[in-house]
Amino acid sequence: MxxxxxxxxxxxxxxxxxxxxxxxxxxxxxxxxxxxxxxxxxxxxxxxxxxxxxxxxxxxxxxxxxxxxxxxxxxxxxxxxxxxxxxxxxxxxxxxxxxxxxxxxxxxxxxxxxxxxxxxxxxxxxxxxxxxxxxxxxxxxxxxxxSNIKTELNPVFDFLSQDLKVPDQSFRKVINKCPRLLTSSVRDQLKPALFFLQRLGFMDLAALAYQDPILLVSNVENTLIPKLQYLENLGLSKNEARGMVLRCPSLFTFSIENNFKLKFEYFSGEMGRKLEELKEFPQYFAFSLENRIKPRHMEVVQSGINNLPLSVMLKSTDEEFRELINSNVGR
Known part of the structure; x- marks a missing residue:
């Protein structure tokens, strides 16, 4: 060749x-x-x-x-x-x-x-x-x-230092977590996203820098706001939707079409759960529908367990879940 x-x-x-x-x-x-x-x-x-x-x-x-x-x-x-x-x-x-x-x-x-x-x-x-x-x-x-070091890269590190209060020795940790920071405009992307997130209640700068920096490179108008609006359209108030994303920031990273809609349809239809449970456990959307949610829900139904909290059903390890199911079989 x-x-x-x-x-x-x-x-x-x-x-x-x-x-x-x-x-x-x-x-x-x-x-x-x-x-x-x-x-x-x-x-x-x-x-x-x-x-x-x-x-x-x-x-x-x-x-x-x-x-x-x-x-x-x-x-x-x-x-x-x-x-x-x-x-x-x-x-x-x-x-x-x-x-x-x-x-x-x-x-x-x-x-x-x-x-x-x-x-x-x-x-x-x-x-x-x-x-x-x-x-x-x-x-x-x-x-x-x-990239241009003076006009593109250096401003990003200034943003990390001045706006997110990241010490110099921790730059590596933040950049490795989200390399896209280095291709984002401070003026047009990073600062507007930070301002929006802080207005929502994201006040922990360390969490934004080290755990969820991807939120800073997410477009406010096209990504963050539509996902909040979708949650509100489910019947949640603005404060309730905001509370969900504050408890589970990864909600901002999920697709509306490929995640939210499919999982909510199963949640409200097949599972017959109430919206209140989503407010308490927004991490539901973080679990795989096919590999986690459906199989475990079916086992719970077959075992005859009633009112099993959503968090217990999904967060438990395979061993813990198996013990829970076995302990209720035959009752």
Whole structure:
């Protein structure tokens, strides 16, 4: 596959190279990969206060070309690809990022220089992000690789520090929890979401930062408000709906069509439960309908148990639930 390049590959050289890399990953010696990663891409050491651009000897472009050209994947890829392009994709792949997927999701990455990518990496490491975190972060949000440090990334860390009161040493924990923070506009997304959530009653900044930062990257008008309105449409008051999301913030992450509607129909129809139980146990929507709710409800019905609290039926472990059922069989 590597030796043959068709016309489609000419239109998407990054994908072609990515496929070649993927097919050779298992045969690449781990020691050689580590050495190539260290030599070509960037130092594994935490960056100093000087930027990479001030240290020419750390530039990928300044390394002897022969190092990369001797790599078995280099000559096997399309000859028309530039050294710099091959170098960029190879370094991304060795770092653990699917280069083809990343460039598909972020076309700007095709023209990004290694120097700009290195500056992003250096900046994130200066904020406490570990090199081992980068594959997952960039894999989830390849847009970060072409972000502007001054106008896009730095404001996010200022927001974490100033608005969420996250100490510098805890940046890594928050970013690993929700890498999308790094691709969100502070002015247009993060601050409006924080303001809305605080008005609802989310006053625990630590909980928002470390447990539910995904709420901060959720669109207020298109995501948060419609879900509140759906709960109100079930017959809940505004305060009751607000109380439910405060008790179970993950409600804001569930789909109305694929979660709320299906589970409420089963709750009110097959189970015949009252709305009051949902107010007391909004976590109901967090359990799988097919794998948890339906099977356990059916067993409860078959066992003849009456008025079993919703929380007991769903929260108990398999062993606890089995003991509960067995203790009531035959009564």
């Amino acid at each position: 590597v030796g043959h390049i068709d016309n489609k590959s000419l239109l998407s050289p990054s994908l072609s190279l990515s496929l070649s890399l993927s097919s050779h990953r298992q045969t690449m010696p781990s020691a050689g990969a580590v050495a190539l990663h260290s030599s070509l891409c960037f130092s594994c050491q935490k960056p100093s206060s000087h930027s990479i651009s001030q240290q020419p000897n750390t530039h990928v472009g300044d390394k002897p070309r022969s190092l990369l050209q001797k790599h078995p994947l280099y000559s096997a890829t399309h000859s028309r690809l530039s050294f710099q392009f091959k170098e960029k994709i190879l370094c991304l792949e060795i770092m653990g990022v699917d280069a083809g997927k990343a460039m598909s999701q972020n076309p700007e990455l095709r023209t990004a220089t290694m120097e700009s990518i290195e500056s992003i990496i250096s900046f994130l490491q200066s904020k406490g992000i570990h090199q081992k975190d980068l594959a997952r972060i960039f894999g989830m949000c390849p847009k970060i690789l072409t």
